[in-house]
Amino acid sequence: MGKASIFLYLTVALLLLFFLSHSPKKQTGHRHRRLKLRSHFTFSSSHRPVTFDPLVAEIERRREERHWEKHYFELSHEDFPDDESAAGEESQPEWEDFIDAEDYLNDEDKFNVTDRLIVLFPRIDVDTTDGFVSEHELTEWNLQQAQREILHRTKRDMDVHDKNHDGFVSFSEYEPPSWVHIADNNSFGYNVGWWKEEHFKASDADGNGLLNLTEYNDFLHPADTKNPKLLGWLCREEVRERDTDKDGKMNFKEFFHGLFDLVRTYEEENHNGSYHSDFSGDASARVLFNQLDNDDDGHLSDVELLSIIGKIHPPERYYAKQQADYIISQADVDKDGRLTLAEMIENPYVFYSAIFNDDEDQYDYHDEFR
Structure with missing residues (x-):
């Protein structure tokens, strides 16, 4: 991507932030929802939705690694005496350490959803850099995130076997x-x-x-x-x-x-x-x-x-397209079949719908992604 394109994105983003910040309560039109890491650790082969933001995906992967290590340790030491196991685990990191990550994700100074969308937009708008995210571009983005996660899990499973x-x-x-x-x-x-x-x-x-x-x-x-x-x-x-x-x-x-x-x-x-x-x-x-x-x-x-x-x-691309179609249907305000940066900023929770929810005890998955 050329310097001119990057400059254009930054200019548009700054203008959007200016107008949003000076519109009376405009940016607070959405009630605050707490961002939570998904508890999607599973040993089954069922399909699961893709995390839109690679930064959140990385945090979730690290959290999942802790669960995996704990599970594998327990399977590998089934005959380990409880007292010795407890003593051995004292030197291990706490499995719940990553609960602090949720505090990080909900600190707007450290993790701001609007800022994240501004950063991610030009990474998605690559097929034709025209200031719009098409269904194809969003599908490709979702597919890349899914393939990265799948390969990570495969490597981990291969190391075990x-x-x-x-x-x-x-x-x-x-x-x-x-x-x-x-x-x-x-x-x-x-x-x-x-x-x-x-x-x-x-x-x-x-x-x-x-x-x-x-x-x-x-x-x-x-x-x-x-x-x-x-x-x-x-x-x-x-x-x-x-x-x-x-x-x-x-x-x-x-x-x-x-x-x-x-x-x-x-x-x-x-x-x-x-x-x-x-x-x-x-x-x-x-x-x-x-x-x-x-x-x-x-x-x-x-x-x-x-x-x-x-x-x-169905291959992973099928699910990536499903997720892209749903996101566009929810965030495409002018119904032209594509997304602008402004539409994404105005509908941030659509992109984090797998981890945002009004009820902090539940996880909000669209039915198509279960």
């Missing part, structure tokens, strides 16, 4: 999460089959029997993979899970009661609901089924599911 510290994980080194052993085997994605050796081998793109960081990231997050072997495995798992009569294929009934709803939901949300009237019911399901059934045998094979696997297991 890479027993010989050679930078790779073998199947013998990998230990499935504890919830795999107690999960309901009928729940897709949360059963032992999800973590079996076939999944591991499909993630091994180069076929050397070991997973590097990229392959391990695909192993944990197959929806975002470009590995055709892993995409094929996802399709086979779908057939296996939906194949109630165990004939190795998926008939229309098995497709209709499960997969079609997932595809329909994807289409509706990806097109802002415009598919609602045209992409529902048995007739539409039959049309899609026939389109996928390339060999006209009345069944769907795993290969025939490949074209819709990205709708059954």
